[in-house]
Structures are given as structure tokens and as C-alpha cells.
Amino acid sequence: MINGVDSSVGIVKDPINLRDSNKEDDILREAVKRATAGYDYWKYIFNKAEENVKFIYGDQYDQDDLNQKLEDNRIAMTFNKLPQFINKVVGAQRSSVQTIKVSPTGLSIGHEEPKFETGSGKKGIPLSSVLTDLIRDIEYQSNAVAWYKMAFKQALEGGFGFLRVLTQYQDDGFDLDIRIKGIRDRWSVIVDPNAVESDLSDMNWCFINEKMSLDEFRKRYPGKSYDAIPGADTISALWSEDDSVTVSEYFRREAVTKEIVLMSDNKSYYSDELDKLMGEMAANGIVEVKRRKITTYKVIWCKISQSNILEPDIEFPTSTIPVIPVFGRENDLRGKRVYKGLIDDAIDAQIALNKMRSSAIERIDSSPLSPFIATDKSIEGRETMWRDANITRYSTLVYKKGEERPKRDYGATIPTAELQITGVLDGDMKESIGIFNASLGATSNEISGRAIEARQSEADVGTYEFLDNYKNAIRRVGILITEMIPIVYDTNRIVRIRGIDGNSDTIEINKVLEDIETGKNTVVNCLDHGKHTVVISTGASYETNKQKNADQILELMRINPQVAQVGSDLLVDNLDFSDSNVLAERLQKMIPPEYLSKEKREQLAEDRPEPQPTMEQIKFQSDLQMKQMDLEAKKFDLEAKIELEKIKYDIAQLNLEKSKIELLAKQNNENDHEPQNNSQRVESNEEIARAVADSIGEAYGV
Numbered sequence: 001m002i003n004g005v006d007s008s009v010g011i012v013k014d015p016i017n018l019r020d021s022n023k024e025d026d027i028l029r030e031a032v033k034r035a036t037a038g039y040d041y042w043k044y045i046f047n048k049a050e051e052n053v054k055f056i057y058g059d060q061y062d063q064d065d066l067n068q069k070l071e072d073n074r075i076a077m078t079f080n081k082l083p084q085f086i087n088k089v090v091g092a093q094r095s096s097v098q099t100i101k102v103s104p105t106g107l108s109i110g111h112e113e114p115k116f117e118t119g120s121g122k123k124g125i126p127l128s129s130v131l132t133d134l135i136r137d138i139e140y141q142s143n144a145v146a147w148y149k150m151a152f153k154q155a156l157e158g159g160f161g162f163l164r165v166l167t168q169y170q171d172d173g174f175d176l177d178i179r180i181k182g183i184r185d186r187w188s189v190i191v192d193p194n195a196v197e198s199d200l201s202d203m204n205w206c207f208i209n210e211k212m213s214l215d216e217f218r219k220r221y222p223g224k225s226y227d228a229i230p231g232a233d234t235i236s237a238l239w240s241e242d243d244s245v246t247v248s249e250y251f252r253r254e255a256v257t258k259e260i261v262l263m264s265d266n267k268s269y270y271s272d273e274l275d276k277l278m279g280e281m282a283a284n285g286i287v288e289v290k291r292r293k294i295t296t297y298k299v300i301w302c303k304i305s306q307s308n309i310l311e312p313d314i315e316f317p318t319s320t321i322p323v324i325p326v327f328g329r330e331n332d333l334r335g336k337r338v339y340k341g342l343i344d345d346a347i348d349a350q351i352a353l354n355k356m357r358s359s360a361i362e363r364i365d366s367s368p369l370s371p372f373i374a375t376d377k378s379i380e381g382r383e384t385m386w387r388d389a390n391i392t393r394y395s396t397l398v399y400k401k402g403e404e405r406p407k408r409d410y411g412a413t414i415p416t417a418e419l420q421i422t423g424v425l426d427g428d429m430k431e432s433i434g435i436f437n438a439s440l441g442a443t444s445n446e447i448s449g450r451a452i453e454a455r456q457s458e459a460d461v462g463t464y465e466f467l468d469n470y471k472n473a474i475r476r477v478g479i480l481i482t483e484m485i486p487i488v489y490d491t492n493r494i495v496r497i498r499g500i501d502g503n504s505d506t507i508e509i510n511k512v513l514e515d516i517e518t519g520k521n522t523v524v525n526c527l528d529h530g531k532h533t534v535v536i537s538t539g540a541s542y543e544t545n546k547q548k549n550a551d552q553i554l555e556l557m558r559i560n561p562q563v564a565q566v567g568s569d570l571l572v573d574n575l576d577f578s579d580s581n582v583l584a585e586r587l588q589k590m591i592p593p594e595y596l597s598k599e600k601r602e603q604l605a606e607d608r609p610e611p612q613p614t615m616e617q618i619k620f621q622s623d624l625q626m627k628q629m630d631l632e633a634k635k636f637d638l639e640a641k642i643e644l645e646k647i648k649y650d651i652a653q654l655n656l657e658k659s660k661i662e663l664l665a666k667q668n669n670e671n672d673h674e675p676q677n678n679s680q681r682v683e684s685n686e687e688i689a690r691a692v693a694d695s696i697g698e699a700y701g702v
Contacts, residue, residue, distance in 0.1 A: 101537055176488045261288055301313070
């Protein structure tokens with residue numbers, strides 16, 4: 001960085017606005033110029049692709065040649081072998097599944113990556129896994145497999161096809177969803193020819209054109225014009241015809257200069273977003289380290305005719321234009337791209353094959369039927385019968401006795417040269433395409449399954465460029481969706497995710513938690529933490545892998561029967577029948593715990609119901625309860641006796657006090673009448689003692 005300005009060097013061109021202002025007329029003039037230049041660039045590729053598609057599906061004769069053959073009453077037959085090659089490669093694409101996987105990078109690596117809990121109770125799912133499963137559900141909801149197949153087939157046919165990523169509202173609310181679509185009319189897309197990336201991800205503009213009738217245009221956009229703007233270059237074939245008009249989705253990417261700031265917590269922020277966080281960061285001791293200016297991009301979408309903006313600008317939630325090309329074979333010729341499909345180099349061989357086979361059939365068809373050779377005397381009187389012998393099925397042909405028997409002449413000559421060259425041409429077609437008999441399913445000399453697979457894989461090598469470009473396109477779809485998810489899914493909502501096995505679950509995102517003590521709200525389960533990279537893994541489908549796993553486990557069980565004792569649950573889980581997972585779960589509970597993983601043992605321990613007691617345990621428990629009840633009864637009796645003794649003692653104390661009081665009262669009464677001598681006092685004390693003893697004895701029943 002020099003003087004605070006990014007000094008990095010690169011070859012990618014930043015978009016430049018050539019228009020004078022953002023007024024509607026200036027935007028439209030720029031759009032028309034771009035569309036015209038793009039149409040001129042892609043016109044040759046478009047026309048070549050259109051010719052190839054027509055040829056693949058049967059239009060294989062030059063119209064002038066065909067008319068001449070028909071006029072001369074000659075045979076012009078088509079022996080179309082090209083679709084089988086297309087179908088073979090499409091089948092290879094369908095049999096291998098390209099899975100979009102999101103991996104953490106930067107701040108998202110390791111323990112810093114947020115963890116989520118699903119609606120079904122699964123915990124600790126990292127953000128990258130949530131994004132992967134969310135993308136898989138977006139593909140499912142978009143029926144993306146069908147769009148992928150269509151775009152790939154278009155690339156095989158004409159050298160290019162297109163996919164797109166867009167947003168749409170849910171039918172019953174205001175939440176936006178991300179969707180993947182294909183573009184059925186591949187010739188309707190005009191892409192910036194100055195893009196240099198292999199996937200054209202750096203394109204600065206793009207058009208998706210739609211032809212509509214003038215009546216429909218007037219109904220959809222009342223008061224809008226479709227005439228050209230004065231001073232704008234235009235091509236009538238592109239923008240308007242006598243009974244139709246072109247309406248275009250117009251994407252443009254514009255450069256935006258922003259400033260990023262690196263803080264002491266090793267996190268980067270945009271300066272315009274940092275102001276509201278500075279107070280909290282300062283309180284936590286986080287300070288600015290450095291800052292620099294960067295160039296980022298925004299994508300603007302609108303819908304236009306050549307003279308009006310029909311639908312206003314909307315900023316799309318990506319930094320690149322969400323139109324994804326799926327290319328075939330690519331070559332550069334003096335700075336200009338040339339795209340070819342699968343069958344381009346086989347077209348001449350197919351034309352020659354049609355010609356040779358038609359010629360062979362024509363020669364055989366025009367040859368006379370094998371005539372009979374006979375003397376005039378041998379068929380005398382039966383001339384009509386022998387004349388009609390090649391067209392009438394006679395049960396008996398009669399000739400004059402004693403004369404030479406009539407014989408057939410040699411039949412029509414087989415056109416050996418034409419038929420031999422058709423075999424050569426058939427081989428030329430396969431060699432030019434790179435697909436041979438075994439890979440097309442024909443019987444070959446290979447015997448073992450491994451040898452057959454190796455032979456068939458030769459076709460994959462010959463057509464790998466198509467599959468590789470297709471994989472790059474799917475990765476581009478994943479990159480766009482990963483960038484869009486934090487922006488589109490930015491409200492508190494429940495979203496659906498889908499695992500590799502096709503089972504769905506839910507997570508709640510952007511959940512607001514209120515701190516009762518401080519009164520502040522905290523948003524959790526956000527999808528905008530850190531950065532992520534996108535990779536594509538290619539392999540068999542989930543169902544195919546399950547079948548292979550089942551076959552291999554079954555083979556192991558045949559070799560070693562002990563495997564069945566510890567792996568029966570795995571076998572059943574990989575079989576494709578109703579409730580196989582239920583049976584697998586039951587079998588797993590029968591396997592000794594030492595053969596299971598620690599996680600599985602803990603899971604089974606949580607799910608396992610309380611064990612049912614045996615008869616011995618029930619009897620022991622019953623005896624134990626009886627003994628406990630007996631002890632409780634004895635304890636109760638003892639406590640009752642003790643309590644009774646306490647009561648008796650208390651009564652004795654009361655009686656004693658009563659006796660004392662009565663004796664004292666008696667003594668006081670006697671003292672008032674006459675004095676007592678010592679002997680009388682002794683007697684009186686003895687009497688008191690006896691009274692006390694009697695009271696105690698009475699209290700305790702003595």
C-alpha cells in the first residue's frame with residue numbers, strides 16, 4: 001500500500017462507466033451500444049451453434065442439395081448417429097453428482113466458526129455445514145438438477161449454455177429466497193466480450209433478451225416506447241421487428257471504492273460500518289491497526305427496451321453478475337473465443353455417411369429384379385406366366401417337357417464400396433468425438449468388469465473438458481449463493497436445510513435474545529460470520545453409493561461370517577427398502593457396546609429405555625420392601641412407646657408438683673393453729689416423701 005492506496009498489480013479490468021451521467025437516456029444509450037457490440041461479437045458463435053443443433057436433430061442436408069435430389073427423384077436418407085453420443089455424455093453427467101461444499105477460511109476456521117442447533121435437536125453444527133446444507137435445499141427447491149442437465153446438454157450441442165441465480169419472494173410472505181434457474185433460449189444471452197476469466201465472472205454487463213409481441217408489450221408496459229433513442233446505434237434484428245419488440249434484463253457492474261480498517265482483534269471492517277461499533281470496541285480495548293482503500297463492485301439490474309427503462313434499478317446482492325455460462329470446448333483465435341460442441345468435428349463424417357448409405361440403397365433399389373433365362377420353345381404357350389413370375393407368387397412354374405429348364409440370371413450387384421466406406425466413416429465419427437463402441441454400451445473383447453470399466457472410462461477422458469467446464473459452472477453457482485445468503489437471509493426466520501441423504505431439517509437464524517439485566521438485544525445464529533470458500537466434489541449419487549456399500553458388506557459377510565455379527569446394522573442401513581433405517585437402529589442395539597464408537601454408545605445410552613427387571617430381581621425387591629416395611633413398623637412401635645413414656649413422665653411430674661402444693665398448703669394450715677415440734681416436722685417430711693413415691697408409682701403403674 002502506497003500513501004493509503006492499494007498498490008496491488010493485476011490484469012483484471014475494473015468496470016468504467018462510459019456514459020456521461022445516470023440519466024435514463026444516457027443509461028439507455030450505453031446499454032444499446034453494449035448490446036450491439038456484444039451481438040456482433042457473439043453472432044458467429046450463435047449462428048454456428050444454431051446450425052449444429054439443427055444438424056444433431058435431423059436437418060443434415062443442405063437445402064439446395066436436398067431440393068435437387070427430390071427433383072431428380074433420388075434417395076436422400078438420414079442415418080443420424082449423433083444424438084447417441086450426446087446422450088452418452090449427458091448420462092455420464094447424470095450418473096456422477098457434483099456436490100457444492102462450503103469450507104471455512106480466515107476467521108471462520110476452527111473454534112471461531114459459530115455452531116448451530118437444528119429443529120430436530122442436533123447440536124454443534126458448524127456454519128460451513130449449515131451453508132452447505134442450505135445450498136443443497138436451495139438446489140432441491142429450485143429443481144436445479146433439471147436446469148443443470150439442460151445447460152450441460154446445450155454446451156454439448158452448441159458449445160454453450162447458461163444458468164442464473166436470482167431471488168424471489170415466498171408465496172405467502174415477504175421473506176426472500178434464493179433460486180437457481182436455467183435459460184432455455186441460450187441465444188437470448190449477450191455477455192460482455194471483454195471478460196477475461198474462464199467462467200466470465202468478471203463480466204461488466206450482460207443482457208437476457210426476450211422477444212414479445214407489440215400487443216403484449218403495450219399491455220405490460222402501458223405508456224412505454226420501443227422506438228430507438230435518437231443518436232443510439234441499433235440493430236433492427238436485435239431490438240425490434242415488424243411484429244415484435246425486444247425487452248432486456250440489463251445487468252451492469254459498477255466499481256465502488258471503499259475503505260477497510262484492520263482492528264487489533266485481527267478482524268477487518270468497512271469504515272462506514274465501523275462507526276457504530278467503535279464505542280463497544282474501545283470499551284473492550286480494541287483499537288485500529290491500519291486502513292486501506294479497496295475497489296469492490298455492486299451489480300445493478302433493470303429491465304429496458306431500446307428507448308425506456310421499463311423497471312427501475314435494483315441493486316443485486318452480489319459483487320458479480322449472477323449469469324453463469326456452461327461452456328463446451330473453448331479455443332482462442334486472435335483474441336476471440338470460439339466455442340465448440342461435442343459433435344462439431346463429426347459433422348462431415350455424418351454427411352458423408354448419409355450420402356454413401358443413400359447411394360448404396362439407391363443403387364440396390366434401381367437395379368432390375370433377377371430375370372429368367374429361357375428358350376422361346378421352353379415357355380411356349382406360357383409366356384404370360386413367366387413374364388409375371390417376379391411379381392406374382394405362383395405355386396408352380398411350368399415349362400415344355402423336353403426343353404431346357406429356365407434359369408434365373410445373377411441378382412443385383414451389392415454396392416460393396418459404399419458399404420465399406422460407411423464403416424470407415426462410422427469409425428471416423430467415433431474418433432473425432434472421442435467415444436468408442438464399449439463406452440457406447442456395445443459388446444467388446446473385454447471380459448472382466450474392471451477391464452470393461454477401464455474401456456468405458458476412455459470416453460470420459462475424451463469428453464472430460466465438457467465435464468470439467470460443467471463442474472466449474474456449478475462451483476460458480478455455489479460462490480454466488482454463498483455470497484448472497486447472509487444478505488438475503490438477514491431476518492429472524494426458520495430456514496430448511498437438507499443433508500447429503502436427502503433428509504431435511506430446520507434451523508432458526510438471526511434469533512434475537514434479550515438481556516434482562518442490561519435490556520440490550522443480541523442477535524445469534526447469524527450467517528454472515530467470516531469468509532468461506534466453495535469447492536465441488538464429484539462422485540456417485542447417494543443412492544448409488546449405498547448400493548455399492550451394501551454389495552461390499554454382503555461380500556465381506558460371505559467371506560467372514562463374523563462380520564454379520566457386528567455389521568448387520570450397516571448392511572440393512574444401506575439397503576433400499578421401506579423402514580430400513582428403523583430395522584438398522586434395532587439391530588444396532590443388539591450389537592455388543594464394545595464394537596460401537598464412543599459417540600454411538602452415548603447416543604444409545606440416552607435413547608435406551610429402562611431395563612425390565614427379572615423374576616429374581618422382582619422377588620428380591622419384594623422381600624426387601626417387606627423387610628423395610630417390618631422395620632418401619634417396629635420403629636413406629638418403639639417411637640410410640642418412647643412417646644408414651646414421655647407422656648407418663650410428664651404426668652408424674654405434674655402429680656408430684658400437685659402433691660407438693662397440697663402438702664405445703666396443709667402444713668401452712670397446721671402451722672397457723674399450733675406450733676410443730678421436731679418430731680412432727682420429721683413425720684411431715686416422711687409423709688411428703690411417701691406421697692411423692694406414690695405419685696411416681698401411680699404414673700408408671702408400679
